[in-house]
Amino acid sequence: MEIELTINDESTTVAVESDDDLATVLRRNGYTGVKCGCDSGVCGASKVFVDGEVKMACGVDAQNVDDSEIETIEALGTQDDLHPIQEAFVDHFAVQCGFCIPGMIIEAKSLLANNPDPTEAEVRQAIDDNLCRCTGYQKSVDAILDAADRMHGDRSVAADGGSRIDSCRPGDAARDGDSDE
Amino acid sequence: MSDDTNDPQPDGGTASKPTSEEPPEFEEHPLEWDEPENNNKAPDERKSVSQPAEKFDDRKLVTGQAKYTADYEERFPDLAHAAVVRSEVPHGRVTAVDTTEAEALDGVYAVLTPWSDAVPDAKYTSAGQSYPEPSPWDMNVLNKHVRYIGDPIAAVAAEDASTAAAAADAIEVEYEEYDHVVDPEEAFDGDAPQLFADDEVENKIVGHDYSRNRMSNIEGEIGDVEAALEREDVHVHETEWETIRQSHAQIEKHTSLAYTDEDDRKVLITSTQVPNHTRRQLAHLFDIPIRDIRVKKPRVGGGFGGKQAMVVEPIPLALSLAADRPVMYEASRDEEFYAMRSRHPMKVRARTAVTDDGTIEAIDLYALSNTGAYGSHGMTVAGNVGSKPMPLYSKVPNARFEADIIHTNTPQTGAMRGYGAPQGTLALEGHLDEVARDLDFDPIEFRRQHYMEVGDLDEIAGMMGGEGAERRIRSCGLDECIERGKEAIGWDDLEQPPEPHRHRGIGMALSAQGTGVAGDELGAAQIMMNEDGSFHLQVGGVDIGTGADTAFIQIAAEVLGCDEDDIIVKSSDTDNTPFDYGAYASSTTYISGMAVKKAAEDAKERILEWASRMLDEPAENLETRDGEVYSEESGEAVTLEDVGYESVYGHDDREHILGKGTHSTEESPPPFAAQFVDVTVDEQTGEFEVNQLVVAVDCGVAINPGMAEGQVEGANHMSFEMAVSEGITVDEQGRAEVSDFDEYGLPSATETPPIESLLVETHEPTGPFGAKSVAEVPTNTVPPALSNAIREAVGVRINEMPVTAEKIKAALDQK
Ligand code: FES
Ligand code: FES
Numbered sequence: 001m002e003i004e005l006t007i008n009d010e011s012t013t014v015a016v017e018s019d020d021d022l023a024t025v026l027r028r029n030g031y032t033g034v035k036c037g038c039d040s041g042v043c044g045a046s047k048v049f050v051d052g053e054v055k056m057a058c059g060v061d062a063q064n065v066d067d068s069e070i071e072t073i074e075a076l077g078t079q080d081d082l083h084p085i086q087e088a089f090v091d092h093f094a095v096q097c098g099f100c101i102p103g104m105i106i107e108a109k110s111l112l113a114n115n116p117d118p119t120e121a122e123v124r125q126a127i128d129d130n131l132c133r134c135t136g137y138q139k140s141v142d143a144i145l146d147a148a149d150r151m152h153g154d155r156s157v158a159a160d161g162g163s164r165i166d167s168c169r170p171g172d173a174a175r176d177g178d179s180d181e
Numbered sequence: 182m183s184d185d186t187n188d189p190q191p192d193g194g195t196a197s198k199p200t201s202e203e204p205p206e207f208e209e210h211p212l213e214w215d216e217p218e219n220n221n222k223a224p225d226e227r228k229s230v231s232q233p234a235e236k237f238d239d240r241k242l243v244t245g246q247a248k249y250t251a252d253y254e255e256r257f258p259d260l261a262h263a264a265v266v267r268s269e270v271p272h273g274r275v276t277a278v279d280t281t282e283a284e285a286l287d288g289v290y291a292v293l294t295p296w297s298d299a300v301p302d303a304k305y306t307s308a309g310q311s312y313p314e315p316s317p318w319d320m321n322v323l324n325k326h327v328r329y330i331g332d333p334i335a336a337v338a339a340e341d342a343s344t345a346a347a348a349a350d351a352i353e354v355e356y357e358e359y360d361h362v363v364d365p366e367e368a369f370d371g372d373a374p375q376l377f378a379d380d381e382v383e384n385k386i387v388g389h390d391y392s393r394n395r396m397s398n399i400e401g402e403i404g405d406v407e408a409a410l411e412r413e414d415v416h417v418h419e420t421e422w423e424t425i426r427q428s429h430a431q432i433e434k435h436t437s438l439a440y441t442d443e444d445d446r447k448v449l450i451t452s453t454q455v456p457n458h459t460r461r462q463l464a465h466l467f468d469i470p471i472r473d474i475r476v477k478k479p480r481v482g483g484g485f486g487g488k489q490a491m492v493v494e495p496i497p498l499a500l501s502l503a504a505d506r507p508v509m510y511e512a513s514r515d516e517e518f519y520a521m522r523s524r525h526p527m528k529v530r531a532r533t534a535v536t537d538d539g540t541i542e543a544i545d546l547y548a549l550s551n552t553g554a555y556g557s558h559g560m561t562v563a564g565n566v567g568s569k570p571m572p573l574y575s576k577v578p579n580a581r582f583e584a585d586i587i588h589t590n591t592p593q594t595g596a597m598r599g600y601g602a603p604q605g606t607l608a609l610e611g612h613l614d615e616v617a618r619d620l621d622f623d624p625i626e627f628r629r630q631h632y633m634e635v636g637d638l639d640e641i642a643g644m645m646g647g648e649g650a651e652r653r654i655r656s657c658g659l660d661e662c663i664e665r666g667k668e669a670i671g672w673d674d675l676e677q678p679p680e681p682h683r684h685r686g687i688g689m690a691l692s693a694q695g696t697g698v699a700g701d702e703l704g705a706a707q708i709m710m711n712e713d714g715s716f717h718l719q720v721g722g723v724d725i726g727t728g729a730d731t732a733f734i735q736i737a738a739e740v741l742g743c744d745e746d747d748i749i750v751k752s753s754d755t756d757n758t759p760f761d762y763g764a765y766a767s768s769t770t771y772i773s774g775m776a777v778k779k780a781a782e783d784a785k786e787r788i789l790e791w792a793s794r795m796l797d798e799p800a801e802n803l804e805t806r807d808g809e810v811y812s813e814e815s816g817e818a819v820t821l822e823d824v825g826y827e828s829v830y831g832h833d834d835r836e837h838i839l840g841k842g843t844h845s846t847e848e849s850p851p852p853f854a855a856q857f858v859d860v861t862v863d864e865q866t867g868e869f870e871v872n873q874l875v876v877a878v879d880c881g882v883a884i885n886p887g888m889a890e891g892q893v894e895g896a897n898h899m900s901f902e903m904a905v906s907e908g909i910t911v912d913e914q915g916r917a918e919v920s921d922f923d924e925y926g927l928p929s930a931t932e933t934p935p936i937e938s939l940l941v942e943t944h945e946p947t948g949p950f951g952a953k954s955v956a957e958v959p960t961n962t963v964p965p966a967l968s969n970a971i972r973e974a975v976g977v978r979i980n981e982m983p984v985t986a987e988k989i990k991a992a993l994d995q996k
Contacts, residue, residue, distance in 0.1 A: 019343055032252040033245020037432040037482070038514045040921045045432055073245035086243040090235060093887035096895060097726025098242030099432040099482030105243060124930040131922055133430050133483050134726055136898030137930040138938075139891055 003066040007031065008075035016062045022048070023057035026072060033073035033102045037131070044130035047103035048072045054110045056103075056129075073102035076109070085109055088147035089140070096134035104130040108144045116152040120145060210653035212636055214946035219740075221944060221951060228806070229738040230950045231942075233887040234745045237731045238480065238724075247480045250436040250452045251511055257440065261290050263500050263510035264345035266335035266352045267520055268327035271590040271915045272361035272374060275325045275354055278335055283348040288340035290504035292348065295323040295334065299503040301466045304383045307490040308557035308595065309455030309462070309763060311701050317396060317556040318383040322466065322495040327356070328376050328554035329590050330916045331520035338500040338508045361590035363915040365528075365551040368394040369587045376554065376588040386560045394588040396552055397560040401567070401644035404579030406534075409543035415534035418616045422531070422608040423981040424964070425908030426551075427524035427899075428919075429597055430927050433482020434517055439497040440507035447502075448475045451494055454484040454725050455763030456753050462491045463498060478753035484725040485899070486596035487522050489765045490557060518925065519917035522595030523909055525550045525562050527604040531612035534579075539622045541631050543579035544571060546608060550586045553594045559586040562594075564645050565601030570609045570961070572641040572851065573693045574631040575654070580641050591915040596765060598896065599960035602694055603903060607982070610690035610965035615978060624969070625663060628691060633657055633851070642695075642849075650699045655850060656943040656953065658879030659691065662855035665939050666877040670857040678861055685861045685872075688970025692854045692961040696945075696954040697768030699849035704773030705759030706780040708737060710788070710838035712829050714808060714822030715747040718780070721761025722773030723753045727956060728888035729769045733777045735884050736949050740781035741788070742805030743821055759843070767852070767954030770884055772844055774949040779842025787838045791824050850945050852953040853879040856897075856962030860970040867990030869971065874901060876959045877939035882951035886940055892956045893938035900963035901936075902928050905983050 002013050007026070014029055023046040026034045034057055035045035041059030048057045049071035077083035082090065085108050095101050104127055111118060111126040118126070123144045124137070132140065224231065241247035254260055268275075278294040293300050300323050308316040324332050335352050339345035360374035367373050370393075377391045388398025410417055437451040447469060453459050456476040464471040481488065493510050501508040512521060527550045534543040548566040552559035567582030574580075599606075617627040633639065635657050643651030667673070670687055677685055706720040718737050724730040730750045738745045752758055761773055785805060792810035793800040802814045811818035828836050857875040862868070876897050883889035906926040910918045919925045938959075944951035968979050977992035 017341075017343075027251075027254070030255060031245075032248075032255065035249075035433075035482075036251070037434065038922055040514065040923075042922045043432060043514075077244060079240040079244055079246065082240065082243065086240075089243050090239045093233070093236065093728075093885075093891045095236065095239050095242050096728070096891055097431070097433065097481060097483040098238070098247055099249065099726075101242055102245045121931075128929045128931045131430075131432060131927055131929060133432050133485070133899075133927065134895045135891060136894035136896075136901075136936045137933050138894045138936045141930065 001063065003063065005065065006069045008071055018063070020062040021058050022060040022062050022065055025062045026057060026070070031072045031074055035099055035102055037099060042129065044107065045100050045103040047106040049106065054107055073105060076105065084150040085112070085144070085147040088143040088150060092139045092143040092146060094135060094139035094143040100130060100132040104132065104140060108147060111144070112148055112151055117148055210638055210651065212653055212655060214655060216946040221946070227739065229735040229745060230884055231882055231886060234731060234735050234885055236728050236888060237734055237750060249433055249480045249482050250438055250450050251509070253438055253450050253479065254509060257507045259506050261338040261340060261500070261504055261506055261508045262342040262345045263497055263508050264337050264349035265333050265496060266349050266354065268330055268332040268334055270327065270356050270358050271330050273327055273356040273358040275327060275334055276357050277355040279353040280335065282351040283337060286344065286348050286351065288344040289337060289348045290506065291338040291500050293323065293336045293499055293503060295321065295325045297503065299499045301495070303466050305462060305466050306384070306557050307492055309458040309489045309491060311762060312461060314384065315386065315561050316558060317386050319377060319381065320555050322499060326381065329592055330914060331592055332554065333496070336496050336500055338504045361915060363589050363591050363911060363913060365549055365587040365589050368589045369585060376590065386556065395585055396556040396588055397586045398584070399560060399564055399645065400583035401646060402581040403640050403644045406543045406545050406579045406581040409534045409579040410532065412534065412542065415536055415542055416620065417532065417534050418612065418619065419530065419532045420612045420615055421980060422529045422611055424527050424604045424607060425903060425982050426526040427597065427903050427908045428518055428925055429485040429487030429522065430925060431483030431485055431487055434514060435488065435493045435512040435521055436509070437494045437497050438507060438509040439501040441501065446473050446475055447498060448477065449494055449498065450477050450479060452481045452488055453478055454489040454723055454765055456723065456755050457721065457760055458763055459491050459494055460755050463494060466495055467498065475756045478723060481725040484764065485598045486600065486765065488725065489596040489763065490522055492521055514922070515920040518909055518919045519592050522593055524597040525552060525559070525594040527551065527566065529566060529604055529608035531608045533612065533616055535616055535620060539620065539627055539630060541574065541577045544574060544577050545581045546571065546605060548584040548604065550584055551589055551591065552586050553589060553591045555593050557593065558596045559594070562596065562601040566605035568642055568645050568650065569602035569694055570605040570692065572639045573633060573691055575633045575637045575639045575641055576631045580644060582645065589915065591911050592909065592917055598899060599957050600766070602692070602957065603900065603961045603964065606690065606692050606961035607964040611968045611980065614965070614969040614972065618972065625689065632659055632691065650849065652699070652848065652850070655947065656881055656945040657853060658941040658943040659853050659855065661941045662853055662877035662879055665941060666855045666857045666875050669937055669939060670859055670873065670875040672857070682865045683861055683863050684974040685859065686970045686974030688858050688966045688968065688973055690856045690962045690965035690969060692856065692958050693851040694767055694954060694958040695849040695851055696771040696948065697849050698766045700847045702762050702766070702768050702772045703843065703845045704761050704776035705843040706773065706776040707759055708780045708784045708840045710784060710825055710828065712825040714820060714825045715749065716741065718748050718750045718777065719758045720750065720752045720773060720777055721759045722769050723761065723764035725764050727769065727892060728885060729764065731888065732770050732774060732884040736774050736777050737781040739950065740778060740785055743808050747808065767957045770952050771948050771954055774884070774952065775844040776842045778949045779844060780840040782840070783842060784838055784840025787836065787840070788821065788824050791828050792819050795819050795823065795827060846947065848947045850947060850953050852881070852955060852958045854958040854962055856966040858963060858966040858970045860967065860974055862971055862974045862989060864975050864993055867986040867993060869986065869989060871934040871967065873935050873937065874963065875937045875939070876962060877941050878955060878959055879941040879943050880955035881943055881945035881948050881953035883940050883942070883955065884950065884952050889940055889955045890938045893959045894936045896956060896959035897936050897963060898928065898933055900960045901933065903982060904964040904967045907983055
């Protein structure tokens, strides 16, 4: 059958098999920023917005979302003009293999829309079902807290994160230590 | 263009293989390393190295544009999908496979069984190691003799994933069932069912005894441990430790896509850590010349050792040959847990002989490793149980290590981050802590009396054979790791919770790893200059999400004096990049990074030569910086772009500036870590809460501190998981009882304590710009530090991972 979807503000008609989930349909149509890590709706890699709500696309029956509005990671920033959340992830080295990251950024966007100034515990709670094997979450949490500042706080938002940053120089501590001697 | 004359780097090969001109034997491991001046830059002289340069693929990753293997699907309109039929019995022989129904399904292109022509008969090991592999050839692509629930028997290619799954379901397998064994002690002892007949294994490994299901036995000793244990003036302590079957749980599943290209070459786009080893192994299996296979690694969604193996690649390749179209195989998450790879579960016994004044006279470790149904990585992982942690205490005169590696009818094990060191570190660091407490020594001071220092000749690292592994310690930041770690965790001013039944304690543990496999690694790189002054860096080194490609760019940019953005990196495609052993053993920055440095220096020499002509100044006066070649003497400069154009379009003479570098070495300097764990335990219930993890790591010079910290935190998270979650449990049939992340218990963001990572900078003269490795050493330390913290808090000792409230409660009840 065919269903009507608005994906990232563009209306489109897509073909859907009876057992297709939304992640499969989106990926088949080129939205490969939607990642699949678990097949069972528990890892969070496939998160997208469905009518404004975050859903794990692998757990959504495609036939049930006829006429819905979908937003995927592809709707956020571009490589030249990152969304502030994406920029914060880059600047904080919160990305390693990157496989979990689109889903995590979608969840972070939802969190910051509803709670512009979250605490660390609230951030951890929000991404509790975004499993990441690479990072230990520390830098992702820091990035989301910083993104909150960038979006709503006193800090201006650069359109482009630039290739160098000065806000996070962990090596400095060691070097300062050296020069103290 | 000889590396020997142009390259100021030491060749690294002098350590244990002296040539005739080399100095006599007593200088085999000289402390003074003949290090080129440019390798040891003061922090303020470094332009690219040890700066937080942006990870080069990050913008692609955060925008969802990066391509992992499965994302290549859209480029192959006629792509078929694979599904695999796996053994449902723990041990047996496949007597018949009925594929009629599967073949009759619409949209099925190929069905393969062990008897199909397209399926190779050859034995192999899936371990992605050097050649000849130090692992037995004991597997087939599809198996008639099945040895665990999950062994592949048949495979299908179909037009889509659900048709493939339906076809796989329709295949009927008949077995003759054999007795099975899942407990390694039972398998080793007595009359257990035998997994391998002697003639079912090629490339057998030292100490094998298949009649007792032993794949290998290894041992090594320095001094005389038994004599020391029998001395009258020593206390002998003995403890036993047990670790879990841990899953790699990388979020991207094993995925591999195979096709034949327009030049009739077999191409694999695959999520691997070892492209060159995979190419060699496929050539062996399929009897295709190495040159006719191309292995290409796109972005990889995590590996952690699980992809240091040819786990899935032969199946899509065989199917694509049979179906004559591209085939992709993506393991399911369920298969990840029962049919891919895991960490070897082990029991490790530690014994020491200690005198009244706290001198350790002898350390003895014995490991019993459960390698599961096949032997991949079994011997080498077990070797590291001893050879990674024991050298920490290089001042101990007598040391011994032995391991038995045993087959059981359980899922396959393999390489995993830490590679045996986590198991050995738990045993050694837990044991020493207990001994210190028993004899009333301060656990840190007790360790300090014996641990490594700069200048020590580490003989323990060499005791497992391979004389090359003996080494001189040239950089060691253990003291600083401990001091900074203590401060960060608040060691000296710990506040107890108000409730009298809750107790807080801090435990600590040390760790050492290696950097690459001494004498058994190779990395290569080439760099070519474009006319606009930019560079293409082609490197065999494999970035599986660690940021290695970015580190390579930083190293090259530091040498060439250009911006990181002016270097395009192309890595890990066997057609287009030089040879590399792959991403394992913490070797990438050290080995492949040194190859990049050499390649960049080679190119730089040509650049200076051209600039010297253009500026009419001797090359010795010239240096590169900020995209220019300038002269200190005259103050004149030309841009790299000018050099680029001049070199290829010049009037009189032309040259494409190309640099090459290859690196291998007998050195494997250890990075160090000090772990601190702050825990609160409820003595009424045994419930505990880990308040914070602090880990300080000496990785030499961190090429990119932000990325290095990320590696440390991720490794520590994995180590935390090893301490607190069950791992992959198996039932009496050896069946994995875990099929998804919820059941596996990968700690989530709320279940993970805050992790503070501290980078302690030292300078390792044998590494590129002073770098050692960073990614593995913090994987080893949480289990012992947590066990030690609980001991500190409530006085009981948990020797068996995972640490649970029940175990603490039971121990408290017994007290
Ligand atoms: S793939 Fe959808 S949540 Fe894991
Ligand atoms: S960055 Fe690799 S899984 Fe999160």
